[in-house]
Amino acid sequence: MAENKKVLPTVCPLDCPDTCGLLATVENGRVTGLAGDPGHAETQGMICAKMKRYPQRLYGDDRLLYPLLRTGKKGAGEFKRISWDAALDLAADRLGSICAKFGGEAVLPWSYAGNMGKVQRFAGYPFFHRLGALRLEMTICSATASAGWKAHCGSLPGTAPSVAKESDLIVVWATNVPVTNLHFSPCITAAQRRGAKLVVIDPCRTPPAAGADLHLAVRPGGDGPLALAAAKRLVEEGAEDEAFLGEHTEDFADFCDRLRRYREQDLLADAGITAAELDLFVRLLATRKRCFFRIGVGLTRNGRGAMSIRSITALAAILGLFDGSTGRGVLLSSGAFTADSEVLMRPSLLEGEPPKVNMIRLGEALTVREPKVRALFVYNANPAVVAPDAATVRKGLEREDLFTIVHEQVMTPTARYADLLLPATTFLENRDVYTAYGNHWLQVAAPVIDPVGEARSNFDLFQSLARRIGFTDSVFAETLEERLLACLQTMAGIPAGTDFAQVLAGERVLSERAGFVPAAEETVYRFRADIDGQPPFAVPMPGGDIDNPDLAARYPLVLLTPPVAGLLNSTFGERCRGETGRLLIHPQDAAKYQIQDGDAVTVENFRGSVVRRAKVGTTTRPGVVAAPGLYWQPPGEDGINAVVSGQESDFGGGALFHDSRVRISSTGG
Numbered sequence: 275m276a277e278n279k280k281v282l283p284t285v286c287p288l289d290c291p292d293t294c295g296l297l298a299t300v301e302n303g304r305v306t307g308l309a310g311d312p313g314h315a316e317t318q319g320m321i322c323a324k325m326k327r328y329p330q331r332l333y334g335d336d337r338l339l340y341p342l343l344r345t346g347k348k349g350a351g352e353f354k355r356i357s358w359d360a361a362l363d364l365a366a367d368r369l370g371s372i373c374a375k376f377g378g379e380a381v382l383p384w385s386y387a388g389n390m391g392k393v394q395r396f397a398g399y400p401f402f403h404r405l406g407a408l409r410l411e412m413t414i415c416s417a418t419a420s421a422g423w424k425a426h427c428g429s430l431p432g433t434a435p436s437v438a439k440e441s442d443l444i445v446v447w448a449t450n451v452p453v454t455n456l457h458f459s460p461c462i463t464a465a466q467r468r469g470a471k472l473v474v475i476d477p478c479r480t481p482p483a484a485g486a487d488l489h490l491a492v493r494p495g496g497d498g499p500l501a502l503a504a505a506k507r508l509v510e511e512g513a514e515d516e517a518f519l520g521e522h523t524e525d526f527a528d529f530c531d532r533l534r535r536y537r538e539q540d541l542l543a544d545a546g547i548t549a550a551e552l553d554l555f556v557r558l559l560a561t562r563k564r565c566f567f568r569i570g571v572g573l574t575r576n577g578r579g580a581m582s583i584r585s586i587t588a589l590a591a592i593l594g595l596f597d598g599s600t601g602r603g604v605l606l607s608s609g610a611f612t613a614d615s616e617v618l619m620r621p622s623l624l625e626g627e628p629p630k631v632n633m634i635r636l637g638e639a640l641t642v643r644e645p646k647v648r649a650l651f652v653y654n655a656n657p658a659v660v661a662p663d664a665a666t667v668r669k670g671l672e673r674e675d676l677f678t679i680v681h682e683q684v685m686t687p688t689a690r691y692a693d694l695l696l697p698a699t700t701f702l703e704n705r706d707v708y709t710a711y712g713n714h715w716l717q718v719a720a721p722v723i724d725p726v727g728e729a730r731s732n733f734d735l736f737q738s739l740a741r742r743i744g745f746t747d748s749v750f751a752e753t754l755e756e757r758l759l760a761c762l763q764t765m766a767g768i769p770a771g772t773d774f775a776q777v778l779a780g781e782r783v784l785s786e787r788a789g790f791v792p793a794a795e796e797t798v799y800r801f802r803a804d805i806d807g808q809p810p811f812a813v814p815m816p817g818g819d820i821d822n823p824d825l826a827a828r829y830p831l832v833l834l835t836p837p838v839a840g841l842l843n844s845t846f847g848e849r850c851r852g853e854t855g856r857l858l859i860h861p862q863d864a865a866k867y868q869i870q871d872g873d874a875v876t877v878e879n880f881r882g883s884v885v886r887r888a889k890v891g892t893t894t895r896p897g898v899v900a901a902p903g904l905y906w907q908p909p910g911e912d913g914i915n916a917v918v919s920g921q922e923s924d925f926g927g928g929a930l931f932h933d934s935r936v937r938i939s940s941t942g943g
């Protein structure tokens with residue numbers, strides 16, 4: 275190999291459960307290739323197509339290289355180049371004067387998961403805590419799911435995905451595996467080679483659903499009643515795992531009392547499943563004890579999402595799937611490692627308790643909140659595309675009296691609204707520690723190249739901005755290496771005796787939670803959860819917009835908005851410019867609304883409207899349409915989230931991405 279060509283290890287930073295180990299080829303200081311690292315035990319050298327092409331994004335025309343100051347109308351995307359010095363002065367001056375005049379409450383930071391590295395992701399928190407800014411509740415993704423899980427499972431980790439290879443039955447509950455969890459596919463295939471059966475529970479006939487032994491095309495939001503119906507049958511048949519229930523659970527008898535009260539036919543009608551389908555499901559569950567549930571967050575993005583998780587975990591407990599034995603398990607999120615929030619976010623810098631803002635209510639926060647938000651600081655996120663109630667978000671971003679700072683890698687729809695636009699490094703230019711939520715591995719990565727242009731990492735940006743504004747607290751003088759080491763030293767889940775020098779040098783760590791087996795008499799599942807405002811047991815309950823008869827009369831179709839393979843949330847949107855995305859419609863609905871395959875279709879409700887291209891087929895069930903992919907809308911328009919509610923789920927404050935009602939009409943070919 276030529277001396278100027280190196281292959282260097284790194285980690286995928288994207289918000290994907292797999293967190294692949296990667297190898298970057300670097301020639302003359304430029305990344306020329308990105309491939310999977312075959313040495314990673316779980317991801318084994320396989321990576322998705324979207325990441326292979328990352329070098330094009332790194333050096334592409336959309337990459338932001340210098341600080342920019344707005345010159346045109348808000349949203350027009352017209353800027354002039356300024357120096358970092360001038361940019362930091364301006365940011366410090368505007369944030370400082372807004373805080374002095376209106377208080378910290380006038381400043382809203384909005385960030386999420388563009389970069390999942392622990393240090394970089396949370397790098398803004400110490401700064402905003404010290405500033406006294408509004409506190410952002412990070413609810414947009416997993417808040418509903420984790421609230422449902424914690425209610426009964428507490429801090430129980432998820433089962434390692436490789437356990438499923440030894441299973442005789444895999445239930446994929448609401449996740450399109452090859453799209454959103456690629457590395458679970460080999461686990462399914464390995465199990466199938468041994469004769470395992472696959473059940474997929476999804477309103478959509480996704481490719482894994484089409485290839486499954488049993489596809490339960492549940493009604494959106496119908497997972498809770500389905501799980502309760504299966505639980506009721508299993509208990510009636512005496513097929514529950516008595517040993518596990520006796521030793522490791524609490525309040526099972528009370529739960530059974532409730533189950534007896536429900537009528538199976540009501541549960542099935544609510545689930546949208548026939549008795550014959552339930553028979554098949556229950557037979558598989560009762561006879562195949564080595565059973566693995568892979569649960570996706572897709573089923574939690576509706577008005578009873580947390581209750582669905584509560585019901586599914588109750589079913590899993592009845593089957594004893596939390597006992598840690600061969601081929602048995604439940605994986606929602608691995609919960610492999612827990613970082614110390616004080617090290618990364620410094621809540622101790624807070625004076626008093628600044629009000630919280632639920633991040634999914636961004637539109638409301640920018641348009642009707644009193645006292646007014648006067649400065650918005652977006653980093654690690656693309657709210658103009660990903661946040662619900664997008665039309666209101668756009669109105670907020672258009673406000674002339676809002677000072678918006680965006681720290682970004684590329685010219686996203688949000689970046690176009692910035693007053694001050696700052697260039698961000700990518701993971702290839704950063705050092706950080708990455709923990710996976712779909713497996714149990716951790717890895718530290720070093721930069722493989724120098725920053726492109728004048729890009730700065732989140733950490734460098736917030737450290738320099740803090741000093742510029744005059745904060746003298748020691749945390750703002752910390753080096754990245756110091757924070758990284760402190761993060762590792764306080765990270766729960768790292769096995770005792772781990773050599774941190776090796777970890778800092780890139781050696782992977784398997785969480786001590788990976789092989790979780792409950793100790794004798796240890797309670798791991800509580801059927802009863804005493805939480806304010808929540809029913810104590812998993813119960814059938816009404817849903818959100820999906821089950822609202824008034825809305826159903828006006829907006830007859832339920833809309834789901836799941837991910838596509840080519841995008842990671844809205845990341846890589848620059849590759850699909852001009853693409854509106856598809857609307858999947860069942861032939862019966864297409865006929866009813868006179869829509870031909872390929873037509874431009876207006877999808878609308880009282881919140882907003884968006885145009886998509888029709889794809890007529892049997893992927894969705896009648897009455898359900900799906901709009902996969904968070905494509906970037908053209909300037910001045912809204913994306914699919916224009917029709918998505920900004921309300922909160924049943925519990926946990928999460929978003930309702932699969933709980934909208936819409937009507938559709940063809941706007942021609």
Ligand SMILES: Nc1nc2c(c(=O)[nH]1)N[C@H]1C(S)=C(S)[C@@H](COP(=O)(O)OP(=O)(O)OC[C@H]3O[C@@H](n4cnc5c(=O)[nH]c(N)nc54)[C@H](O)[C@@H]3O)O[C@H]1N2
Nearest residue numbers: 448449454475494495570571572573837839841842843932
């Ligand atoms: N390629 C790619 N990969 C990704 C992402 C991406 O955008 N693109 N996003 C990443 C992120 S941030 C996350 S959080 C995960 C999300 O990934 P998942 O956990 O897989 O969740 P979703 O993609 O929202 O939904 C998955 C499936 O749930 C189905 N579904 C919708 N409503 C219901 C319901 O009520 N019941 C049931 N049973 N099924 C339902 C949808 O039809 C869809 O097929 O994926 C990650 N991976």
Ligand SMILES: Nc1nc2c(c(=O)[nH]1)N[C@H]1C(S)=C(S)[C@@H](COP(=O)(O)OP(=O)(O)OC[C@H]3O[C@@H](n4cnc5c(=O)[nH]c(N)nc54)[C@H](O)[C@@H]3O)O[C@H]1N2
Nearest residue numbers: 386387388389415654655656660681698835843844845931
């Ligand atoms: N309709 C609908 N909406 C959804 C979803 C859905 O399924 N349907 N999924 C939701 C889910 S699960 C999630 S997690 C959210 C995700 O929402 P976001 O976290 O906003 O995710 P992305 O769209 O990937 O945007 C991340 C942005 O961060 C930038 N970025 C990456 N790394 C860095 C960095 O180091 N520093 C800075 N400053 N910027 C960086 C990227 O360029 C990218 O533009 O979207 C949600 N929105």
Ligand code: SF4
Nearest residue numbers: 286290293294322325
């Ligand atoms: S997006 Fe997911 S599958 Fe693709 S490289 Fe990253 S971690 Fe792996």
Ligand SMILES: [Mo]
Nearest residue numbers: 289414415416
């Ligand atoms: Mo997410």
